[in-house]
Amino acid sequence: MKSEPEEFSIDALERVGTEPWTGVRNYQARNFMLKDMKVGDPILFYHSNCAVPGVVGIAEVASTPYPDPTQFDAASDYHDPKSSREEPRWWMVDVRFVRKFGRTVALEELKARADDFGDFALLRRGNRLSVLPVSAAQYKRILSME
Template identity: 60%
Template sequence: MKFWLMKSEPGEFGIDDLEKRPGQTEHWDGVRNYQARNMMRDEMQPGDQVLFYHSNCETPGVVGIARVARSAYPDHTAFDPNDKHYDPASDPAKPRWFMVDVQFVRKLERTISLSELKDRPELEGLALVRRGNRLSVMPVSEGQWQFILSLE
């Protein structure tokens, strides 16, 4: 089992949206970064644990836990010209973009803010706290996972 952090804007799809689907899964679409795509396609597996992170909001931070419910498969939104994630260069016969399905596990008791995470020397190697990191999907070590949850 691996550990991940996945970013989402709460105005687009937040932890509350995922919580409204108890026992169900939701596809994680719209990833348009090759490095993030490769991690989802090549490394994420069902059962992997996910820190759900809210970005581009008043208090960015870790807000919940999800799990990967389905391995990567072609992101159908890339083929739909009416979808905001449409990519005319992506071909259903040779898809460029992939997505995984995730399932709600739980909300955290509180938001663990980005500023709090940045202040912790124990998380120095965490990709999220590195300057200029824009990935929407990133690996988290088991030690980092445990430490972040200990801050709850």
């Protein structure tokens, strides 16, 4: 899961412990949370749009999916007037801090070893998804690079 550190960093997650992952407004990203995530699943926490983009730590799925409350809030930047409580459009999970890496496993390093990762959504050209799948093998490989 990607986050801009200036908005919400791994350190911020450590401070709060658990964070509702509000604001995802992309159907593919939503579907990963709605359909593929199970409580306790590990999450790679990725810092984007910063000096050294990369994986900075581990979190875990801390809830089953539920409707993102910000979609119903007219005052929120994430308000969606086309959504309703009867048929919510946007779903999310809570994310719990597990641990911060000793260092950032930079995107640059992942790219340099792209052959080791096979088909990896993060490394696909033009990838812009904020929530994307990681295989067990890819996950282990990134942990080994920490």
